[in-house]
Amino acid sequence: MSSTTLSAATRAEALERMTAEELDVLVVGGGVTGAGAALDAASRGLSVAVLERRDWAAGTSSRASKLIHGGLRYLEMLDFHLVHEALRERGLLVDRLAPHLVHPVPFIFPLEKQWQRFYIGAGIALYDGMAGVFGRSGRDGRRTVPLHRHLTRSGMHRRFRDFRRDAAVGGIQYWDAKVDDARLVHVLVRTAAGHGALAASRTQVVGYVEEGGRVVGVRAVDLETGRELVVRARHVIGATGVWTDEIQELFRTRGLEVNASKGVHIVVPKDAVDGESGLILRTEKSVLFVIPWETHWVIGTTDTPWDLDKDHPVATSEDIEYLLEHANAVLTRRLTRDDVMGVYTGLRPLLQPTTKGALPGEKGGAGGDPTTSTTTKVSREHTVATLRPGLTVVAGGKYTTYRVMARDVVDAALADEAPGDRPAGPSLTAELPLAGADGYGVRWAQRHRLAAERGWSLERVEHLLHRYGAQVDELLGLVDADASLGEPLEGAPHYLRAEAMYAATHEGALHLEDVLTRRTRLSYEQADRGTASARAVAELVAGPLGWDAGRVEEEVASYLARVDAERAAEVEDDDAAAERRRLEAPDIRPDVPVSTTSGTEAA
Numbered sequence: 001m002s003s004t005t006l007s008a009a010t011r012a013e014a015l016e017r018m019t020a021e022e023l024d025v026l027v028v029g030g031g032v033t034g035a036g037a038a039l040d041a042a043s044r045g046l047s048v049a050v051l052e053r054r055d056w057a058a059g060t061s062s063r064a065s066k067l068i069h070g071g072l073r074y075l076e077m078l079d080f081h082l083v084h085e086a087l088r089e090r091g092l093l094v095d096r097l098a099p100h101l102v103h104p105v106p107f108i109f110p111l112e113k114q115w116q117r118f119y120i121g122a123g124i125a126l127y128d129g130m131a132g133v134f135g136r137s138g139r140d141g142r143r144t145v146p147l148h149r150h151l152t153r154s155g156m157h158r159r160f161r162d163f164r165r166d167a168a169v170g171g172i173q174y175w176d177a178k179v180d181d182a183r184l185v186h187v188l189v190r191t192a193a194g195h196g197a198l199a200a201s202r203t204q205v206v207g208y209v210e211e212g213g214r215v216v217g218v219r220a221v222d223l224e225t226g227r228e229l230v231v232r233a234r235h236v237i238g239a240t241g242v243w244t245d246e247i248q249e250l251f252r253t254r255g256l257e258v259n260a261s262k263g264v265h266i267v268v269p270k271d272a273v274d275g276e277s278g279l280i281l282r283t284e285k286s287v288l289f290v291i292p293w294e295t296h297w298v299i300g301t302t303d304t305p306w307d308l309d310k311d312h313p314v315a316t317s318e319d320i321e322y323l324l325e326h327a328n329a330v331l332t333r334r335l336t337r338d339d340v341m342g343v344y345t346g347l348r349p350l351l352q353p354t355t356k357g358a359l360p361g362e363k364g365g366a367g368g369d370p371t372t373s374t375t376t377k378v379s380r381e382h383t384v385a386t387l388r389p390g391l392t393v394v395a396g397g398k399y400t401t402y403r404v405m406a407r408d409v410v411d412a413a414l415a416d417e418a419p420g421d422r423p424a425g426p427s428l429t430a431e432l433p434l435a436g437a438d439g440y441g442v443r444w445a446q447r448h449r450l451a452a453e454r455g456w457s458l459e460r461v462e463h464l465l466h467r468y469g470a471q472v473d474e475l476l477g478l479v480d481a482d483a484s485l486g487e488p489l490e491g492a493p494h495y496l497r498a499e500a501m502y503a504a505t506h507e508g509a510l511h512l513e514d515v516l517t518r519r520t521r522l523s524y525e526q527a528d529r530g531t532a533s534a535r536a537v538a539e540l541v542a543g544p545l546g547w548d549a550g551r552v553e554e555e556v557a558s559y560l561a562r563v564d565a566e567r568a569a570e571v572e573d574d575d576a577a578a579e580r581r582r583l584e585a586p587d588i589r590p591d592v593p594v595s596t597t598s599g600t601e602a603a
């Protein structure tokens with residue numbers, strides 16, 4: 001594998017190279033599925049580029065419940081295939097693909113009545129049984145997460161001391177896994193780059209290139225410079241999640257219908273809730289997770305329709321109160337708004353059960369009428385469709401099965417071969433560790449020695465290993481070159497200054513928001529939402545990003561305005577009012593309006 005570094009310099013080089021040669025595959029969309037598709041295609045030996053309009057994982061893929069799970073509730077729906085698929089993927093990620101990022105986590109399912117012990121217990125036993133068959137991904141055949149166990153009321157209280165004794169007669173503890181969702185996406189992009197993929201964030205597709213009725217590339221704009229460019233490829237893949245309708249409009253086609261559902265999560269300090277396990281609670285709308293993390297708890301989620309601005313979904317006061325109310329129904333110590341350190345909101349792409357306008361074999365000319373093609377239903381959760389010759393789109397799905405979605409959309413794109421296309425083999429990603437995975441086990445075994453050598457606490461070293469895996473040596477190299485980078489970050493002592501620098505030098509961060517919101521999670525892990533660290537981080541990354549003093553001020557002001565706007569939105573009672581408040585904070589680099597630049601160009 002070649003270098004996995006993402007930086008402003010590698011981005012500029014990638015843009016130059018992708019405009020100078022025809023690629024095999026171009027992926028549009030830098031969330032988990034798009035990043036996974038880029039890796040899948042690159043690992044097959046194809047020439048690949050991936051473009052993202054904003055930062056990597058800026059949409060849904062950084063705003064999820066952060067769980068890698070089989071989908072226990074799908075067993076009630078008798079969707080055994082989906083659970084089987086997700087459990088298999090969970091096992092792969094925990095054991096070999098990303099053991100540094102994906103970690104087993106226990107959950108307690110409270111039982112309100114004794115009779116539920118048999119009914120729910122049977123379901124969880126089946127879940128574990130399916131994981132035993134499909135989720136054993138270790139080469140020695142071992143389980144990747146522990147088995148469930150039944151708990152009495154007292155046993156449950158020992159594991160979750162803040163659970164109200166009168167709220168359950170007992171419980172069942174079972175295991176799934178958790179992940180820093182944005183970090184996994186960044187690692188996927190870096191791994192793809194290490195296998196030759198060209199990656200450019202902050203690059204917006206504004207039109208397409210057509211030749212003989214076939215899509216053969218896109219027109220795009222580098223949002224950092226305003227430069228217009230054309231990228232040609234034999235196959236274009238769209239993986240844009242809740243923006244699927246927009247990409248269909250851009251390419252003048254139709255076939256898939258995706259609706260957005262808003263999910264809100266709140267974050268409270270670790271010491272606000274006394275427990276050693278997560279919770280899964282039924283609500284009248286969905287399920288509520290209480291998820292333990294290093295310094296905090298994540299509580300979510302809501303599930304409500306969203307038809308406003310998709311770039312900036314926001315939480316309302318009602319959303320936050322809903323989550324607090326349902327958590328407080330089972331907690332001995334009531335949580336209040338004062339306990340809420342942060343809030344994040346994401347949009348889940350919900351694929352509609354029927355697609356419209358699917359007409360096999362219909363083609364359109366340059367600038368002609370909208371065209372449609374046949375969709376291929378791959379799973380209950382996701383669908384792949386070749387909407388025009390040369391254009392294949394994936395929609396729906398869940399985070400856990402990103403690798404399957406990526407494989408399926410690359411398979412479908414390659415099935416749409418033009419005469420003379422170079423064939424490619426099957427997907428290899430089930431056996432392909434992500435960047436930082438190889439060597440992680442050895443570095444983990446050495447963590448006590450590493451802590452002693454650096455004079456750091458064991459908790460500090462484990463924090464770094466869980467974020468960077470074996471690539472921690474790259475970060476330590478920065479500290480060796482500049483000892484000040486080994487000091488705690490101003491305003492956020494559980495991070496090192498080196499981590500902010502590494503975000504710009506190795507992880508592709510281009511703006512202050514990228515560092516504070518996705519490379520770290522200070523935007524919701526800290527009560528000040530990262531504002532106390534904003535200036536220090538901006539000054540740290542100014543060097544590698546080429547910022548002068550004026551640009552530092554601009555980035556800090558933009559981030560502070562964003563935080564103020566989000567806080568203002570969270571006291572509004574409805575989505576429309578909350579959105580108006582959020583949009584008061586302008587983006588640091590406004591996007592090119594697609595509606596005025598979209599269209600086709602005949603080659």
